[in-house]
Amino acid sequence: MPILPFCTLDEIAAGVPDGAKIAVPNDPYGVAVAATRALVRRGPRGLHLVCLPTSGIQADVLIGAGCVATIETSAVALGEHGTAPRFAQAVRDGSLRVLDATCPAIHAGLLAGVKGVPFMALRGVIGSDLVARRADWKVIDNPFAPGDPILVVAAINPDVALCHAPCADRQGNVFIGRSRDLMRMAQASRETSVTVEAVVDGNLLEDRDRAGATIPAAYVTRIATAPRGAAPLGLPGHYDPDAAALARYARAARTSEGFRAWLDEWLAAEAAAA
């Protein structure tokens, strides 16, 4: 008998224990913002955030709220709204361990995680100061063509992947469209928690047009419904980012007092909506 994964946002938050290694996608492709709000309310400590391959407001809020010990990312920025202020402050304070990466290296590490192999090779990067800072990256000699140095990055297998998608069916299959990074994130992670705009009738895997762009239920641990669950970020084909709301965050988060006031208001809004 299949275990149906449908649950609440609070149960998704409860599925991220202290110290968990949690994988999140980048801004345009399905960031689970509503679930992040539930997560901040729970207040986990010591999270290791793996950004595929960058993050924005989600990482900045989690860092500002004191939930993150380590961030593995190629960048944290608020897009057109500038640098991520809580991230930059935590770097200056020395309160955040940053595993600085470059985008394809995170993709490669996750792909190794999908394949169940210990590492993946990647061109480029040699000579970057990133390499010396990463104990989990090494330059080796190409075993097939000696004298050809090449970077290898260790596999990444997150504890939980957390993302937002357009819809799921009642069997627990999740439609992701062209956001294929979410599929690899789910495959590499031990558990996957997804929020969706809606639950639909029928079986996505029996829909020939959508089956190829669907995460099978086998990879999916929890699903919660969260309409506009990526807002103020956007969801491709559904809604655009809310530029005014993002600009307001960027301004507020410049100071820790401003961030705290923004956070209180944001958390209260969720309580009212629930």
Add this chain to the structure above:
Amino acid sequence: MSVSPTELLIATVARLLADCRNVVIGNASPIPGSAALLARELAGGAMRLTILGSRRHTDFTDGGVETFDRAAQGRVDAFFLGGGQIDGEANINLVGAGEYPRSDVRWPGSYGSAYLYFMVSKVILFREEHTPRVFVPRVDFVSAPGTSPAGVHRPGGPWKLLTGRGLFAFDRGRKRFSLESVHPGHTVEEIVANTGFDFDRAGAVPYTSEPDAHVLGLIRGRIRDEIAETYPKFAAGLAA
């Protein structure tokens, strides 16, 4: 018709892209994006163009990783990179100023630079702010090196550097920039004073050529309308 600094940069980048057939534009790059749309228009559509962050101008179906996988086999001719700091050997720093890891000024991070700088044949460094704090003698952190020792697989690398004051070419063998042209309204002396590294230059450096009325009309019309889908604020600032 007077040409604005932004229009000059768009037209200059479009000229650089004239021979490119596969161009990818990264995030937060309205001027390169506009320039690539212009170059495609001037090439009669003979350019495959992907603008990250645009829904209309992307044909990727395999997620964000496709940018890098396409570059991996040489399917991308040109890409743009910037940097909080750029030095005379074309090393770029997107991580932060000061001593890593507790950088005094922390920037977003290296993005795909440490990969694409190696794999894309023509990387155009683009940074409007041309000041000594950007163009430094030596970057504080090498996100991506300008050159690599013999033996390191590197089909691509830095090709040009375009700033708000001038256009440089990069010689990968000599590891040096040379000033190709100065934008109208600026001078060689001013560029020397605002560049923290030494570079080559001829006795007389020409001015960067300005776009003609036809190109200017495109920038203010069709290109402005096209880029508005991705960068509405930027498009609104382009004169009608």
